[in-house]
Amino acid sequence: MLDGGWVSAAAAVYMMHADCRRVQPECVSEVHSINCGHSNNRMSETRRVTLGQHWRLSGRHILSGDKHVEAFEQKVRASFARQQFMTTLGAEMASVGRGAVEIRLPFSLELTQQDQFVHAGAITSILDSACGYAALSVAPAKAEVLSVEFKVNLLSPAVGDVFVARAMVKRSGKTLCVCTADAFAVKGKEEKLIATMLATIIHLTPK
Amino acid sequence: MLDGGWVSAAAAVYMMHADCRRVQPECVSEVHSINCGHSNNRMSETRRVTLGQHWRLSGRHILSGDKHVEAFEQKVRASFARQQFMTTLGAEMASVGRGAVEIRLPFSLELTQQDQFVHAGAITSILDSACGYAALSVAPAKAEVLSVEFKVNLLSPAVGDVFVARAMVKRSGKTLCVCTADAFAVKGKEEKLIATMLATIIHLTPK
Amino acid sequence: MLDGGWVSAAAAVYMMHADCRRVQPECVSEVHSINCGHSNNRMSETRRVTLGQHWRLSGRHILSGDKHVEAFEQKVRASFARQQFMTTLGAEMASVGRGAVEIRLPFSLELTQQDQFVHAGAITSILDSACGYAALSVAPAKAEVLSVEFKVNLLSPAVGDVFVARAMVKRSGKTLCVCTADAFAVKGKEEKLIATMLATIIHLTPK
Amino acid sequence: MLDGGWVSAAAAVYMMHADCRRVQPECVSEVHSINCGHSNNRMSETRRVTLGQHWRLSGRHILSGDKHVEAFEQKVRASFARQQFMTTLGAEMASVGRGAVEIRLPFSLELTQQDQFVHAGAITSILDSACGYAALSVAPAKAEVLSVEFKVNLLSPAVGDVFVARAMVKRSGKTLCVCTADAFAVKGKEEKLIATMLATIIHLTPK
Known part of the structure; x- marks a missing residue:
């Protein structure tokens, strides 16, 4: 389990603080340490949770009438709610962490290509939104984001x-933010990696 | 007018043979000469048509009950018709040449992101389908195509x-086909370049 | 001759003004019209030149002791001369137009991979420098450029x-500039397309 | 420590079996489980090693006159030794695991661009070779590999x-292999992420 590793680490970071319903500053700095490349991973295994747990828990989290939602999460969820295309696709924002966002998309025949697989464009759409919102979650309070470019491997x-798209901030600079995202197909309890994105997002700050 | 150059050349190649309703062998080899990098462009200006003309003419072409549609075009249009996601988006196959495909997508609020621009995912979807069908149009008769990966710059x-996506085959090999595509926003008589794709497509031949 | 089309158009734009040894303002605006997607290509065929001609002529141009080199060309050539890696590879700046740059790299065994083909990294290096300098050639006088990201198809x-890398500005915005570039292998009088790049470059202006 | 996570997991997988100087079958299947997206990461923290350790250990491993080098590693190292461009750059193969390869490149002024940073092309070259050899390390015994395309974010x-390039197989299929790689700048004991690649490699089997 290699590639999934960082995702589950992200889930763990997010979940560690689920009790207090806040993303603590130390958590944030840990999330940002993705940039440094050091291996100071001291999280014990017992704190690790599976992605499935993460997803379900954060799902409940959304519905729980929780008052302590962070400003960045409110901003991300409000923007997502205005993306009519996400509604058209049937996509939902599953979870929002600092620098880590998950969007899910139930299968529908209306999303398929000629072989009744879901169209690469639909998968790319949730990957792109997930990357954009991961970037937004670490942006300054007044900044907006815009996708500059992305590459997808199917x-x-x-x-x-x-289908689940999980995006992570890889590096966040002053102007540009680079994110990676993976898309998984879920069938029962099985998840299968079906696509991966590497994306560049720009932070736009109103003057 | 540089970048549009090759597109209008493609339109010209396609239109030159519009009278006889066939893509002639010499046309095909000309389309394939995209790979060789030589400058044997001997098309006279009088044969050139604007992209707008191309698009309108080919639009009429589709509706005209023409009996002389080439096999590759039939195959492409039949496959496109099975892509339910294209119907969901409201996209239409505007024209199919050998190695050159155009898909159009009327604006709809249902396709928009948070700023009421059309979502990058929707534009990517028609770019991806256009590239896939450009690759299919030059594939062996029994081959199918699948997108391997693509990069989009917004x-x-x-x-x-x-919105119009115009894809061209850049190089077609035994297994892999590389296509480029541009997306334009049309407003009245104006076209504006809004996105560009570089894509790798695989030819799958049933055994 | 499709894909080469815009390159030869670029060559033509550049060469049209070769007599007066300046890139005229109308030329520049024509180069910039790559962004608009319109098909107002009114260059007559007689003005078109082959890429080979372009390359040879511009080669002479460099050596001719010409006094009328534009500021943007001086800036590009001065920066290129400081790229020690280009010297290490043996690469030369063949021509610099407004928004169009050509770099050439003679074959050397020292550049090869395990099959004695030139390494993809060496080809990518001249494609990247060509894109960067194409972007620099249209940047404000004091701006510098930095590659944000690129994709290469081999x-x-x-x-x-x-080996020749020809880069063109596809779209130049306030902060970001998107370029495309093709690499060709030259053998005698033959040119073969061997790689293509789509790149994002950032304009950095000192404060 | 998120992004580095999978790399350190890779190191761990590789190092766990360092005693017996073989990559065990169960190790291989673990490496391949990168494709499945499940979080069955049961490696204890005590088995984890830092990347620095991994690198130093594997460095020693190379020099130790070890007789038990796996066939895939021999094949990778033999091919790398034939890449004259790597010698020109001064790059070394630091470690070869099943699906995980590390190449290092000492700084040299001869590799620099106009600001005396190492040229993006040089960094891309070691990322590309690392991805190619990661793909080769999981390919069938007689297969060769060729880069199809890659994207790099700087x-x-x-x-x-x-400079260290660390590549991992993300998904290995029948024909195509998708790899990710990160490049780090090492200064004293500090490592800084400077670039990331997403690459597609083709397996070529002689008939």
Whole structure:
């Protein structure tokens, strides 16, 4: 389990602080340490949670009437709610961490290509939104984001009940933010990696 | 007018043979000469047509009950018709040449992101389908195509009445086909370049 | 001759003004019209030149002791001369137009990979420098450029006597500039397309 | 420590079996489980090693006259030794695991661009070779590899004493292999992420 590793680490970072319903400053700095390349991973295994747990828990989190949602999460969720295309696709914002966002998309025939796999464009759409919102979650309070460019590798046909896009900030600079995202097809309890994105997002600050 | 150059050349190649309703062998070899990098461009200016003309003419062409549609075009249009996601978006196959495909997508609020621009994912979807079908149009008769990967640069906000994706085969090999595509926003008689794609498509031949 | 089309158009734009040894303002605006997507290509065929001609002529141009070199060209050539890595590779700046740059790299065994083709990294290096300098040639006088990201498709093995990278500005915005570039292997009088790049460059202005 | 996570996991997988000087079958399957997206990461923290350790250990490993080098590693190292361009750059193969390769490149003025940072092309070259050899390390015994395409994001100026490219197989299919790689600048004991690559490699099997 290599590639999934950082995702589950992200989940862990996010979940460690689930009790207090806040993302603590130390958590944030840990998330940002993705940039440094050092291996000072001291999280114990017991704190690790599976992605499935993360996803379900954060799902409940959204519905729980929680008053302590962070400003960055409110901003991300408000913007996502204005993306009519996400509604058209049937996509939902599953979880929002500092620098880590997850969007899910249930299968529908209306999303398919000629072989009844979900169209690469639909998968790319949730990957792109996930990257954009991961970038927004670490942006200054008044900044907006815009996708500059992205590359997607399609790794397996998009066959499944639900598709999940998980994006992470790889490096956040003054102007540009680079994110990676993976898309998984979920079938029962199985998740399969079907696509991966490397994206550049620009922070736009109103003058 | 540089970048549009090759597109209008493609339109010209396609239109030159519009009378006889066939893409002649010499046309095909000319299209394939994109790979060789030589400058044997002997098309006279009088044969050149604007992209707008191309698009309108080829639009009429589709509706004209023409019996002489080439096999590759039939194959491409039949496959496109099975892409339910294109119907969901409201996209139409505007023209199919050998190695050159155009898809158009009328604006709809249902396609928009948070600023009411059309979502990058929707524009990417028609760029991806256009590249895939450009690759299919030069593939062996029994081959199918699948997108391996693509990169999109978003150059301007997608604001317009109609969006047009124009894809061209850049190099077609035994297994892999590389295509480029541009997306334009059309507003009245104006076209504006809004995105560009560089894509790798694989030819799959059933055994 | 499709893809080469815009390159030869670029050559033509550049060469049209070769007599007066200046890139005229109308030329510049024509180069910039790459962004608009319109098909107002009114250059007559007689003004077109082959890429080979372009390359040879501009080669002479460099050596001719010409006094009328534009400021943007001086800036580009001065920066290129400071790129020690280009010297290490043996690469030369062949021509510099407004928004269009050509770098050539003679074959050397020292550049090869395991099959004695030139290494993709060496080809990418001249493509990257060509894109960067194409972006620099249209940047404000005091601005510098930095590559943000690029994608390269390797289309054919790099076998030849000389390798040529030709870059063009696709869209130049306030902060970011998107360029495309093609690499060709030259063998005698033959040129073969071997690679293509789509790149994002950032304009940095000192405060 | 998020992004580095999978790299250190790779190091751990590789190092766990360092005693017996073999990559065990179970190790290999673990490396391949990068594709599945599940979080069955059961490696204890005590088995984790830092990247620095990994690198130093594997460095020693190379020099130790070890007789038990796996066939895939021999194949990778033999091919790397034939890449004259790597010698020209001064690059060394630091470690070869199943699906995980590390190449290091000491700083030299001869590799620099106009600001005396190492040229993006030089960094891309070691990233590309690292991805290619990661793909080769999981390929069938007689297969060769060729880069199809890659995208690089340049995240920070390449300033340091040594540059390290670490590549991992993300997904290996019948024909195509997708790899990710990160490049780090090493300065004393500090490592800084400076670039990231997403690459597609093709497996070529002689008939």
